[in-house]
Amino acid sequence: MFAYVLRRVLYAVPILVGVNLLTFLLFFVVNTPEDMARMQLGAKRVTPEAIEKWKAERGYDLPLLWNGQAEAAGKATQTIFFRKSVRLFAFDFGASEDKRDIAAEIGERMWPSLALAVPVFLVGLAVCVSFALLMAFFRATYLDLWGVVLCVAMMSISTLFYIIGGQYLLSKLLHLVPISGYRGGADAVRFLLLPVFIGVVAGIGASSRWYRTLFLEEMGRDYVRTARAKGLAERAVLFGHVLQNALIPILTGVVAVIPLLFMGSLLTESFFGIPGLGSYTIDAIQAQDFAVVRAMVFIGTVFYIVGLILTDISYTLVDPRIRLQ
């Protein structure tokens, strides 16, 4: 398994270079260094000299990808792409265009993101699996039928509606929790109750319906019939056999997203005023802050690769027949 993981880690290097290059190209197709300078310097009294100064100070006065004026290796290294990319592989993210240290920002903002995303993930998973098992247990009954109808209805509603509706109902009308905001420490619980509740509810429809399908597929297999034939209670069949065997497809979707929890939720953080990494990324895109966009895409890619490796490893844990080679 070690060799397998090592190989996957080595594969990650060209993937990261490729993603970085793609991010670079996409960003600079839309924005030029001059655009970035103007965005940072504002719309008033901006002189060409100020723009040149801004670019020179941040290394945007170099060619993008190829420096025909430089000598030998300098043709590739004396470029914005090389200068801005090479340090990423040492996880040195540098400073944002407004000169705030990106690593410090990420260190500060990852906690609110995790405080929101982890409960949504764990509670959501528990609720969805339970609900799906319940529907599978009552398959072909009115409970199952209405459960599926409810799932379809819930997955058809936009997340934005859940957020605005939840804020209106629970905070504006019932005055139970703050509408938005965030504070650290134990005080965070009051602010997280509503977004976590909404995050869980918004995810029930799609996930439960998918898990139900997985469970029903397993319940039609011979080993389930055997288990029933030997007199096991339905509860034991469901939790002891069906759930365990349905875990592989569930893990495929679930483990891969665990590292991405760190990246935050763009919409929820924005509406609930949670100062996490999701809103950090959105702010950076709006401000044309290439340093932050590049760092966040890089981190997101690393986490996605880590998530996929973890998924592979998790297969071996739930199914002893699988060997990673």
Place this chain on the structure above:
Amino acid sequence: MRAILVSVLLLCGCAEVWNDPYPASDRGQKVLYSVFSERPKHLDPAQSYATDESQFTMQVYEPVLQYHYLKRPYQLIPHTAVAVPEPKIEQRDGETVSVYEIRIRPGIRFQPHPAFVPANLALERRQVEALETPYGLALGTRELTADDYIYQIKRLAHPRLQVPIFGLMSEYIVGLKAYAAALKAAARPGDWLDLRQHALPGVERVDAHTYRVILKGRYPQFQYWLAMHFFAPIPWEAERFFHQPGMAEKNFTLDWWPVGTGPFMLTENNPNARMTLVRNPNYHGEAYPAEGEPGDAAAGLLADAGRAMPFIDKAVYTREKEAIPLWNKFLQGYYDSSGISSDNFDQAVRISLLGEPGLSPEMEANGIRMETSVEPTVFYLGANWLDPVVGGAMGGAAAERARKLRQALAIAIDWEEYLQVFANGRGVPSHGPIAPGLFGYREGEQGINPLTHEWKEGKAMRRPLEAAKQLLAEAGYPEGRDARSGQPLVLHLDTTTRGPGDKALMDWWRKQFARLSIQFEPRQTDWNRFQEKLRKGNTQLFMVGWRADYPDPENFLFLLNGAQSRAKTQGENASNYSNPEYDALFAQVRHMANTPERQQLIDRMVEIFRRDAPWIGGFHRKTFGLYHGWLGNVKPNEMADNKLKYLKVDPERRAAMRLAWNRPVLWPVLLGLLLAAAAVVPAWLAYRRRERMAARPAPARG
């Protein structure tokens, strides 16, 4: 019995609110709660240039002058200076210079800060790394001196700072451009650049509390700049302190942690969530104004005359990126004031039959009041002077045709309708480049643009469309067709509005042009490309705006000065308008005091502007602010940013209102839980029944 009592209490509500987003320790305190939506980019007074940054910086930094809070028109008064300096015109080295001698009041002290403790200027990296906030060290202070103001003026040329006004100031402050070059040569990467070691010829230290600024030629508007944070004092120790190793990695920089003498100090700087200003214990004190406009006394704005400011102990600014939570929290009493977005306008404002805006009954019932003011702004539909169809640079008959075309459009485009439809009436149609309330602006019948409006029944009425059609025919486009070729006239509007939500706006534009049978084609693009087009002069029609830096007509009239052409000099004249007579008058007007002669020359400039119509109409934006009844001394002041010290809150009244508005309502939750429990029962029974079945039917497919 006890259980029933508890249940009843729960159902009826509680004696405390649950949705209060602030810590319990804040309750009953004189704290002001406000919001910010955009994360500030700079809090360094040399680099900051945005209004949403000034709401923080101007509470901390004190320039030598400030605007009178209550008087209108806006009036400069001393702040830390003893008096408003008057320039002395002198001859130095054969050149005319203006010398501003500024004397500051002695005894003013800086806020408590670690930079004023000598030991804190030689910290080890591990000490810095252990800090949670810069205020985690021993704090000190010292007296404000003229050197601190001089140091900041030198910083305007700092090679590592992006100073937005450097270009402008280097044209006036003697030696500033050469000083920037000298500093650039002296700066070594990583080293702190001690500006005290480098002399700037345009600034002279007279004594510990007096300094002079020497400007090339005459520049009376410099007084206004002296009221802005660019000319606030910076202690050299603060720069030195934040330059220590490890500080930048923790985001401890002067750009993020201001150090000043003002009534407040920034103690919490989390631009992602919250900024907190607390009262500066070393504040020198200032009395609330005793004079104002007529009507201020009746409005209770002079009740605190002579009392020492500030009246609040803390101001908490929370970041709200979305309008819905902001508005709801304002209605719940968790923000003391709010603007009005288009979505909430109908809930907050009722327009009377006479067209006057007033508060809705719901707002009035909650003790909310509304203040309106016209911003020193102008938003206009510009015609590119370099364009062969709508411009004027080609001269001769073609220019005359284009002029009549612009005049026709200026009549036909109904800005009154635009403001009603897209801004809920929050704006005033412009009749000239100068915003209302400023010297040079004329009110009433005298102020209307006779080309586009006529005075009827005591108000300005847009001239009939026939007048526009007549001008269009004279321009050579009868019925919207080129009389020579017979081709329809097509005009292009360059715009950044391109989302699905902007369709209504584009339809409105199309309708305006269609009134003259002109075909309208929007050229929708992103902000970067739009700016690039303006810089290159590749537009035809476009819409942009300007907010004045100071309340002088020069700050609007220069937007039409030929020397400021965007395409030629990258200046602020986005329409690239050029008229030698206008430019000659501008050269006279810009350096004059506000005299009747100046007004006369401005009138002539406005007349030229109206005739040439390089801006095809526009509007001056109007702000509507809502304020809870517990917030006092509120008066809109569009020029002053240091307004926090004037405001007062009544925390008891606020607490009572919050309690009344936010009692938790629990019965729906209990009802929901009961229903959920009831739903479990049949499921449980079905489960039991299945478990007890002797034989099972074949499994059904799901």
